[in-house]
Amino acid sequence: MLKVEIMTTGEEVLSGQITDRNASWISRFLEEQGLAINRRYTIGDRLDELVQQLTVRADHADVIVVNGGLGPTDDDYSARAAAAALGEELVLFPAWVDKLHEKFAKTGRQVTERQLKQAYLPASADLLDNPRGTACGFAVHLRRAWIYFTPGPPVELHKMMRDEVMPHLAQRLGVPDQVFVKKVMTFGIGESRINDLTATLTVPANLRLGYRATFPVTEVKVMGAGTEAEVQAAAFLDQLRTLFGDHIIYEGETSLEARLQEKMIARGFTLATAESCTGGMIASRVVDRPGSSAWFHRGYVTYTNNAKHDMLGVPMDLFERVGAVSSEVAGAMALGARERGGVTHALSVSGVAGPDGGSEEKPVGTVAFGMATPTHLVTMLLQLPNWGREKIRIMSATIALDLLRRHLEGVPLKAASDFVVVRHFEERAL
Amino acid sequence: MLKVEIMTTGEEVLSGQITDRNASWISRFLEEQGLAINRRYTIGDRLDELVQQLTVRADHADVIVVNGGLGPTDDDYSARAAAAALGEELVLFPAWVDKLHEKFAKTGRQVTERQLKQAYLPASADLLDNPRGTACGFAVHLRRAWIYFTPGPPVELHKMMRDEVMPHLAQRLGVPDQVFVKKVMTFGIGESRINDLTATLTVPANLRLGYRATFPVTEVKVMGAGTEAEVQAAAFLDQLRTLFGDHIIYEGETSLEARLQEKMIARGFTLATAESCTGGMIASRVVDRPGSSAWFHRGYVTYTNNAKHDMLGVPMDLFERVGAVSSEVAGAMALGARERGGVTHALSVSGVAGPDGGSEEKPVGTVAFGMATPTHLVTMLLQLPNWGREKIRIMSATIALDLLRRHLEGVPLKAASDFVVVRHFEERAL
Secondary structure, three states: OOOEEEEEEOHHHHOOOOOOHHHHHHHHHHHHOOOOEEEEEEEOOOHHHHHHHHHHHOOOOOEEEEEOOOOOOOOOOHHHHHHHHHOOOEEEOHHHHHHHHHHHHHOOOOOOHHHHHHHEEEOOOEEEOOOOOOOOEEEEEEOOEEEEEEOOOHHHHHHHHHHHHHHHHHHHHOOOOOEEEEEEEEEOOOHHHHHHHHOOOOOOOOOEEEEEEEOOEEEEEEEEEOHHHHHHHHHHHHHHHHHHHHHEEEEOOOOHHHHHHHHHHHOOOOEEEEEOOOOOHHHHHHHOOOOHHHOEEEEEEEOOHHHHHHHHOOOHHHHHHHOOOOHHHHHHHHHHHHHHHOOOEEEEEEEOOOOOOOOOOOOOOEEEEEEEOOOEEEEEEEEOOOOOHHHHHHHHHHHHHHHHHHHHHOOOOOOOOOOOEEEEEEEEEO | OOOEEEEEEOHHHHOOOOOOHHHHHHHHHHHHOOOOEEEEEEEOOOHHHHHHHHHHHOOOOOEEEEEOOOOOOOOOOHHHHHHHHHOOOEEEOHHHHHHHHHHHHHOOOOOOHHHHHHHEEEOOOEEEOOOOOOOOEEEEEEOOEEEEEEOOOHHHHHHHHHHHHHHHHHHHHOOOOOEEEEEEEEEOOOHHHHHHHHHOOOOOOOOEEEEEEEOOEEEEEEEEEOHHHHHHHHHHHHHHHHHHHHHEEEEOOOOHHHHHHHHHHHOOOOEEEEEOOOOOHHHHHHHOOOOHHHOEEEEEEEOOHHHHHHHHOOOHHHHHHOOOOOHHHHHHHHHHHHHHHOOOEEEEEEEOOOOOOOOOOOOOOEEEEEEEOOOEEEEEEEEOOOOOHHHHHHHHHHHHHHHHHHHHHOOOOOOOOOOOEEEEEEEEEO
8 A cells, every 4th residue: 555645835824824634635536536635734834844845755755735825925935855865956847837938929918037937947857837836846756755845826726736746646556456536526415414323224334435615515425446356336325325215316427507507508597596594695505506507597686675675676665574584575575577588497594694684583594485486486484593694694505405406306306304494385287 | 942843643534534623723732822833743543553653752842742643442552652652650630530539420420431531640640620521631751852642622722722731841841932923924926036125025933934825815924933033023024024015905804805895894894896807706704704784785606698798797798708708798797787686885796707708818717806886896807827716716806896995995906916827907996
């Protein structure tokens, strides 16, 4: 088994000003390639510490992935540290100079001397391409270890790990047994219940089970290597599907929004949104997908009662009678958005996101939802925990999108959730 | 200066299944107490690796905070690792046995043998109280270092760091000088130009300068300790203000949205948004702040031409004449939103976020903006780099909000930005 270590650099990581998401991502990525991580460490932007750590660990690890410190600024020390640890000079790599000129020419800018710094690498380095940024990566071999230097910006890092680091590593250290990762994404079941549920299954010895909670969803993944394990995984996945049922919002490397887009377009459906407490978040999540214009037409962000009345035709007397956060208002919002938007489907949300605005009857976390389809109006009033404004808004947006998914897939609309109390649910024909 | 290190343990951290928020929190907490962190590392739940790492680092650090591995389960190795590194036996600490009985009695439970494991500590350990949990912390002295073992659950960790670790540490190693961090947040200047600019200043020896880029803004911070340094920092901050000018979008621990909210409410202004490619992101960012209903009234997410016409009154012939991504359409969107929304101010965005939809004249990254105020209409057509759909959308939302900030602060509306080419800018009286 290869000994793999991850080293992240940067004062801002060390001082806790940013959370080290790159280290977690690299860990997960390498695990999915069949490589287990032995250690992780973070060093500040201090040349001597970087050199010392590289020198020490190069005797213990087969692979070290270093992240950060490739940029053009004075505290980007990675190349200098690598050169010092190797006992080499930094030399100019003309291949990267050319790339820099190419990249800058596209936006009509000149390559500055400072930018050129990024083309200086240790003499023995293998250059790693970075099509998404101006800092190239590089690989060096020091005693026992292959050391890979990667950039900090996540989009650059992810592409480089996939397209440059893994092929380079596979060529030199051998390809690990073909590994696979199968993922199902769940919504509405807590991590501890997922644990309890999966504990009722027998996991085949060739398979490993992993979890990862990223609010408000939890991913369950089945990992293994080789064809035999893959066959076992297929059967095991069926057991997971039975276990989690309609709480699985998608499988594999996609997203809830992508899945909705596919189904809506396939059936010629179109969507409008009417949002109060989510304030445009649902629309923005839908629009973030390329191609969304084929099915998403418009959104109404109606943050005041007046806007709900004026933009969506919600009767003014409803607000006094039942309040803006009510099944009635959410229903009227959805109907208004569907009709005025000239679309087949509409989603609406109106809730108390807090921290103020709650009452005894409608505490913070009370959220009303509506969905208008060509034939039905669905309304519901849910009680979410008071997780704080941001999480209440994110959870609400996901609940609304999940309601549309359930409708499109023909599974029960009224979902049992570990986090939410259903105070009211109604589905009526139009 | 004390050398401080943080060691987190646990396979789930190492494998990236959970992000290591405790390490970031401990870093920030200690930095705020004037202690800079030298290193951070993560070790899996493997006894030999833990013992080895403690043994090695005890010669280099003055303080090591270890997090995790205190629990009752078999893979909680911290106490055993500490004892092995010290060459001591684990002994039962009756003080913690009593506490355990007390805690369990409250909920009518019996202390199990497994739970009792948590009362076994290295013979020379100082016990650290954990009023929020069943695992006590402890401190041991090994060669150069004081090593503090703390629990994984954040609420337990935070309390123990404040009430137990800091007093213990201050008594033995002295209290550090009071430290401070002053921050200015910049927008529109690249990190490398920020570096070039600050390189023209002389940073007083007592102060440290830091940067942190979180797209699309870059934070510049001035750190130091003691009153003398704080006086120097005040003067240095004035130099930074001159240097960055109206690129400073705020100072300290606030946000662009918070600053806009304060200024809009103070002047009795109200806002509506009209969004195409940002698709509700501007509205959602504004609504994410508590209290936003006092100034944000409504948003129009007009993703189709038809929606722009129908919801905002944009003349249909404009789309054919100049295209949806044009100063003219953005201007008409802003005017429509202001008038129909019954607000004092409106912001609009219409752009090509890609990856498709670009043309030679309007490539991906072409974005039109509009701002309608009680007296003026501002329109501009900008060329952003093709950073990808997500970044183009985030950048566009920030540019729109920054336009409003510039208007409210009376600084030039047409901002020079390192990333953006201004293709058209116009301000006309209404």
